Amino acid sequence: IAAVDLGSNSFRLQVGRIINDQIYPLDGLKESVRLAAGLSPEKILDLDAQERGVSALQRFHERLHDFDIDAVRAVATNTLRVAKNAPDFLIRAEAALGFPIEVIAGREEARLIYVGVAHTLPDPHKQQLVVDIGGGSTEFIIGKSFEPLLLESRYMGCVGYSLRFFPDGRVDKRSMKEAELAARREMQTIVGAYREAGWEEALGSSGSAKALTDILEQNGFSRSGITREGLERFKAALFRAGRVDALELVGLKGDRLPVILGGLAIMSAIFKELGIERMTFSEGALRLGVLYDLLGR
Numbered sequence: 001i002a003a004v005d006l007g008s009n010s011f012r013l014q015v016g017r018i019i020n021d022q023i024y025p026l027d028g029l030k031e032s033v034r035l036a037a038g039l040s041p042e043k044i045l046d047l048d049a050q051e052r053g054v055s056a057l058q059r060f061h062e063r064l065h066d067f068d069i070d071a072v073r074a075v076a077t078n079t080l081r082v083a084k085n086a087p088d089f090l091i092r093a094e095a096a097l098g099f100p101i102e103v104i105a106g107r108e109e110a111r112l113i114y115v116g117v118a119h120t121l122p123d124p125h126k127q128q129l130v131v132d133i134g135g136g137s138t139e140f141i142i143g144k145s146f147e148p149l150l151l152e153s154r155y156m157g158c159v160g161y162s163l164r165f166f167p168d169g170r171v172d173k174r175s176m177k178e179a180e181l182a183a184r185r186e187m188q189t190i191v192g193a194y195r196e197a198g199w200e201e202a203l204g205s206s207g208s209a210k211a212l213t214d215i216l217e218q219n220g221f222s223r224s225g226i227t228r229e230g231l232e233r234f235k236a237a238l239f240r241a242g243r244v245d246a247l248e249l250v251g252l253k254g255d256r257l258p259v260i261l262g263g264l265a266i267m268s269a270i271f272k273e274l275g276i277e278r279m280t281f282s283e284g285a286l287r288l289g290v291l292y293d294l295l296g297r
Helices: 047-064 078-082 086-097 106-118 158-165 173-197 206-218 228-241 257-274 286-296
Strands: 002-006 010-019 022-032 072-076 101-103 127-133 138-144 147-154 201-205 278-282
Touching (some): 010 047, 010 286, 022 286, 047 086, 072 078, 078 106, 086 101, 106 127, 106 138, 106 286, 127 206, 138 173, 147 173, 158 257, 201 206, 206 257, 228 257
Antiparallel strands (some): 002 010
16 A cells, blocks of 8 residues: 655655554655645646646656555645646646545544554553644644544644744744744644643644754764754754754754755743753654554555
8 A cells, every 4th residue: 555645845755564453664755845845825826836746746656556546545744735737747746656646634644644653652551732833734633542632733844844844944033932932923833732631742744843853862962862952953053054054963864954944833832831951853754644544455
């Protein structure tokens, strides 16, 4: 079976094999499409972004051409939820991929992320907070065992925030503060319920959480995982450099460079608003959740 995730930053394909109701990931493909970067203020997706998306899906089709129609589920997230010309793009996208594409709501995205994360946890019976910073939206889930208890999606993502607050990769205290305040305002309506429900462990999934974990650990900003102190040390180093590409960072991949500042600002705001001290990275993500959902069907 296969899952295709048309994210606002990356398009991803994950192929898995089912053995005794368990899914074993086989291979996958990742394309940095940065779809959200092609979204105009009027919410129109430009042609360049559409072309990047179609090209990626044509490459996915080469891997999937011998799959049955019911063995593949393709889902699209925030950028295609908000783009006014999404229906036109989806006609081309489905033709390129060779399978139907479903634009899922924010809370359904959050549910599928939780399903993916829960299947990778050593102890899924703890109450978990899961945060997934995507290219165009951020999902917040509190769950226990395999059941999500709270599901929310907020319109803030690493692509949009990087373009809006850190043009050309420039960064200073003021731009970081503005980005963090915008993210904190976006979260205001959910903070009370999440703090009241509580959690035993905080987990981050997907690209921004993975990149921040790698940067903090490999550059000595944090001993393990994402920590509040580590985020502050990373920011201090960025303020001294003035630009993200002027900083010699171990563990920062080239495709993540244009969007890391937005991801950092959102993560920092989440730590402050929810009172988090430490977060662990989880390999589970939307595409794994889609595979388990497909298995359930």
